[in-house]
Amino acid sequence: MYLFRLALASLANRRFTALLTVFAIALSACLLLAVERVRSEARASFASTIAGTDLIVGARSGSINLLLYSVFRIGNATNNIRWESFETVKESPLVKWAIPISLGDSHRGYRVMGTDASYFEHYHYGHDQALQLAEGRPFGQDLFDVVLGAEVAEALHYKLGDHIVLSHGVSTISLVQHADKPFTVVGILARTGTPVDRTLHISLAGMEALHVDWKNGVPARGDGRISADQARAMNLQPTAITAFLLGLKSKVATFALQRQINEYDGEPLLAILPGVALQELWGLMGTAEKALFVVSLFVVLTGLIGMLTAILTSLNERRREMAILRSVGARPWHVFSLLVAEAFALALAGVALGLSLLYVGIGAAQGFVQANYGIYLPLAAPSAYEWSLLGGILLAALLMGCVPAWRAYRQSLADGLSIRL
Template structure:
């Protein structure tokens, strides 16, 4: 009975009620979106790298090793001798191994030396594998595969040549011009740091670094031969050098090129995949206690969780701002109910005439407010669910935000209940006004 009266009363003031309903719906939707994004961003953040059980590097701190290997921020303090890498590869618990060599850039983007195993085993999000929009993985030593953001911002396509620069600055005067890399493939957008990286072979990177040195050594040899009077053999040496140079550029094709066959002197970081993930802690302890070479192994999931805790203040700030918006909308609801009280004096008088007491009037006003908020909450949930399903592919490809079910968690339920509780409290002010009006009307009738 009382609910029917409340609905009819709202229908009489439908314009004001609809505007209030719209305001509350938008506010609740915003708060629910922030809560969903907050929880999903945390989940996606901890899945920036997926399927990698251990990351091994020189002792430099857990976060520093994580930032340099996964987020391409900073560099490890020193490299790992390849003997240690070979020892890890031969470990019975290790299923696969990805070596990474860091320290170079290309026009402000990080250059990472690795092998084709990176594209085979590295995963992100919900264990999603890397894929190519065009081209292929490393086909020869001077091949390079670029991330989606690199290709988009610099306008690269398969077959273009790029020059790698030494150092991490956006502008470098130490370019490896002697050994340009040829783009063999472009990665699909992942929304992770992979998009902003250039991947080259370890062999090509080693060749780029040793190029100027080899040329300088060749010049010294020629000068020494001339000073020693061996000019008669100079032409022969030059011919041999040209033959070696020609032989050097007879690169193997994809069919017979094995990027893992080359063994550099050292690498910066190694990513490990284990046969049994339960052995990760045990192997981590063994690596950290290694006496042959000081090494540090970290669990990516734990390191990412630690890094997220540092960013927790931003999360709380977003949630707080959304909460303030909802409170403002509820205050608007109370203002609407108070503003319409003068218009409802006749309605209150009629209700008192048919026997409604002051307490009934108080409940009526509160019921109207609760009905508006309940409908707004239902509309908000439906609206957020539709929007998230529509923008799910775009969020994953652009921002690396991988939405997983269920969208609405326990925190969403708590938020809706808190909003209903706040609605009850805010509606007390107009409800008490109606109660007093009903009480005065009763006294005047006596």
Template sequence: MIHLLKIASQSLWNRKLSTLLTIFSIAISIMLFLGIERIRLGAKESFSNTISKTDLVVGARGSEIQLLLYTVFHMGNATNNISWSSYNNFKNHPDVAWTIPFSLGDSYNGHRVVATDENFYEHYQFFSDKKVEFLEGKRPENIFDVALGSEMATKENLKLGDNIILTHGISDGPGILLHKHNPFKVTAILNETGTPIDRSAFITLEGMEAIHINWQNGTPTIENNKTNSNLITKDNIKIEQITSFLIGANSRISSLSLQREINNYKKEPIMGVIPGVALSQLWTTVSYAETALQIISLCVVIVGLIGMMVSLYTSLESRRREMAILRAVGAGKSTILILLVTEAAFLSLFGVIFGVFLSYFLVGIAQPIILSHFGILISFTSIEFYEYVYLILVIILSVFIGLIPAVKAYKNSLIDGLSIRI
């Protein structure tokens, strides 16, 4: 057996170019397979870890997924707002430990503007136990202060002390209705989180109310154009409504009774959603894309193995004399078969090993790009158990695929004897 391994390795070495190309093709397929799996798992993990240790998300009654999307992922628009009195009612509930209010609706060059209070910086958690931290500056305290997510600050080339003018409504660009009379001053830049926080701007609730003083039906009145930001103080601002809020309950058991109380609230139609349940529903909604990625990754591996078989098969014509010599020196049918199968196993084994290294190299290159454009953090996680199973199956399958050219090589050697001339 050792002699066969030496012959197989020497044979592959004598055909260096075709061998390297075959190994590279298999490695590329394994790289894509593992790379797609990393992206799939990274997307799922990013969705799941965007919010943690929050018991309920509360907003206007409607779709649970929609509520989760516009509150946590800053995607889409709210169906309705909820009153400040309803928020205070549950904020002061004996079963509630903390709350985080959100007011949405404005933007800056396509980046969402989120109005909130100090509880966001104290209680919001993601990726299990991570909190929002400041890279530079301090949290917004004055009415026209703003904190920027790390990605937004980098993309828009903004720094501490810069002034920005917000756009009314959600716009991909500068927009039409601008709050130009009330510019906001950048007082903080947040640390990178790998969540939608990086692509957003955060102002105070009073700031959101201030820029909409005297607005009616989504448009400014003449009085609003004359409003000077220097005349606006927190004392003369009254918050009347918000978009949604998060609840941290005193216990998980109390969160269930809170949810029932919120869903049966009589004063206005609101609902409470458990984030984990809504995230599961959200991922089920996009499960078709997940299945498609898995199918694509498997097809890529199959194509790589077929390429290996074609390479071995097409090389047989130039190896007919080699096979005939082996037969002449006493190599039996099993020896020829084992030799070709061993070569196939070598090719797939080295292709798999090389593909694993390439996949981590690909993740290293793609990680900042995917995080920047899609907000998905692709972690350098170890290979999962099922991925090891797939890789072992690839090697086993390559052995069976190697039988096809092996049988052909044996038949050629019987026909040719030593008469072939190359």
């Protein structure tokens, strides 16, 4: 214990260099813990992009492709699903609710999704959180109502009552616009940090109205055009949709219904479990995740090398100090332990400061990160894995401290009470 007190006194005598070293270690430890916490919470948030949905059903393709276009609005479906197939599955005694999804149009680079009122009631995300309207109301009072995601409204500076024109296809710049059927913004959703924020939501009937006068993928011309008022008077029951989400009455029935859908005779369908597909997708992104973690480890290593450099640099100035310690009875292992204790004290102070910086940063950025990226960073005690990372930093500091300690051990006896210049 007296060696540790002596080490602290020695560091206090070189407080400026010691503080800089502690701060460097603190920043590297804070970065390592922040990367690990963001990495783990991002994974949890990614897995909860969609919550409470038991099955996602689309045209038969790959599970990741189905997940990407139905949940993340990335890519396109290989084929549509007949409305009759959706109705058949929806009427199954195992199904509690179903949300139809129709994709294909866009607005200034943001995807347009046709759905119905069940979307606002049953679509959940995160920790089973329901969608909330920041302003306005859901669509439904008029055929050409649109509800915007938070990012769409913010990026394009839209407000309630604005009229917008949707485009055919999903390109950022589209040459074919539905200018004859403008939509009115009636609602803006609260931020979720999910693809919902980047989506424009309209009714299935509204999606049908956009294409009611289209033939073979081409809009009609002249007298064949149908105006917005004419469309309002029409029966716009959809004939096909892109995909649909299912909530079941019992989780036990999930695999049974999945098998029934995958073996459906009416048309080739694919039913996937969102959680399983999300894990598959995350696995594909694992390389970037690991690379980020490795970079943070190298930052920690850089901080510890800075500590090693500071101690080694001071050794030449402290050779008389070591020799005096030997002359008053200190044994070689005392000198060795003193240097190791200094390294450990610097690392311990750096780890403690780094942990404090982490919690200050989380407290300051928690709301912003959750609102904009959908990642909830809890102010919780370090996990067992985070403690092991901190323990690894201290162990690495001890090992690095052995380098200057060994040099001091070898030099202290030979130097005597004089320093060779």
